[in-house]
Amino acid sequence: FFEQQLLQRQIEAVILFGDCRPIHATARRIALKHNIAVFVFEEGYVRPNFVTLERFGVNNHSLLPRDPDFYLQNVPVPQQHEQELGYSFHMILLWGFLYYTTAIALQPFFRQYRHHRPLQLSEGKVWLRSFGRKLYYRHKEKGVLAHLTGPLSKSFYLVPLQVYNDSQILTHSNFKTVKAFIKYVAQSFAAHAPSHTHLVFKHHPMDRGYHDYHQLISKLGKQFGIAGRLHYIHDQHLPSLLTHAIGTIVVNSTVGFSSLYHNTPVKACGMAVYDIKGLTYQGSLHTFWHAAPDFQINRRLFTRFRNYMILTTQLNGSFYKRFKTPHGRYHISYNKNLPEGLKVHPSAIIEKPCTPPPATIDP
Structure with a gap:
């Protein structure tokens, strides 16, 4: 057609x-x-x-x-x-609410339409759950940022997670799920990272209502013997985390490019538009743990690439x-x-x- x-x-x-x-x-x-x-x-x-x-x-x-x-x-x-x-996040929430409310209300008039996400009233529960978790983790994680940017500064690796159904993961990586990526990174960290370092997983704010990886990360910490070095955080200030991290591990999130901006080394485990020799670490994740502290981002290349890409x-x-x-x-x-x-x-x-x-x- x-x-x-x-x-x-x-x-x-x-x-x-x-x-x-x-x-x-x-x-x-x-x-x-x-x-x-x-x-x-x-x-x-x-x-x-x-x-x-x-x-x-x-x-x-x-x-x-x-x-x-x-x-x-x-x-x-x-x-x-x-x-x-x-x-602008409040505007994203507003337009998202209006879009889904209108789509659900008009769904009976367009019975052949198929959306890429469920168009159900249960989506409202997801948004409420997201708000509830935001309040819960805001209280639970008080002092976390100060700890990461203070005593643990330059002693942790940051792993910004992506939304569970992000096409970047499903199409442009070898990982079928975010859970598979979490396990891969945690297992590599346990086997190859310096024993004094920590691993911090940061949940994506748009995925907060759909998934919670606390149980999985706790299980992996015990399974790999790194329970005291594995952390799971939510709405912490991202630029501060990037500045104080040893390195950043992503599938192909744009947070990786932000990490380069803050001069923090990046290992992209999927296919990313910025995964270029001289910008990101080109070796394996297993060797990144020890190589990150000495890896030098080519700042001249970064500036030229960033300006050209924006243009x-x-x-x-x-x-x-x-x-x-x-x-x-x-x-x-x-x-x-x-x-x-x-x-x-x-x-x-x-x-x-x-x-x-x-x-x-x-x-």
Whole structure:
């Protein structure tokens, strides 16, 4: 049906939000088969002030060059305009509530529609459970951040967990579940990490209502003999954790890129757009435990890669919150500074510099 519509209506471009959900993956494959342009929006590679827009695909489907020499030998890209969005999580919750409430209410009128997540009233219980757990762990974990950034500073490895159904894990890694990743990291830590170090798993805030890994992590601590060195935390200040960690272990979360920003070594266990020689540790996880303290991130490469990535794949803004500009209130603003002589990859989202006010997009 979709292929027939593309051809009959002479569609010139297909626009998606994410490219790994089954319906999106099929649409992307069919469109590319007929040489129809595909544009994919996604949450920002650089958080929290950007969203992603790429041609062909995002994350591991991205055509961003992975060769460090492409950036080191290219014309340097200046730092791009970046307007601060401020706190936006409350807007994510608001729009999520409105979206699911409307979808559930109208479900009887669209019986053939299939959502990628359950559209049931039980989802409301998940949100209530998430709020309850937030309050519970806020009380339980008082003093945890001070302990990690004080006595345990540079004595722990941080493992930011991803949402249980994140397509980044399901599609762009060899792990079938977050639980499998937790076990893999804990087992490697027990066997190979220095005996004085600690391992800290941080729960993803958007997964709080769906899963709680306390029992699993406690079980693994006892099983591998590291109960006193294994920690499970929730809503602690992420930049502080990254700054005080020895290293960061991710599947392919964008937190890994934030860790590089804070000059903390990263081991990506899945396929990540920033997993480039000179940026991330390229050896095995088993050797990362001892190698992390001496691993040097190539800061010149990081700056060039970050600025180029923002120029060619990122848009300053948010899907959920508007920000003020001299020209009005917008969700997304396009204001790029393209240097002369810059070599760009074929799928780059760029326009020639212009003197009028920047173009804006208000979805």
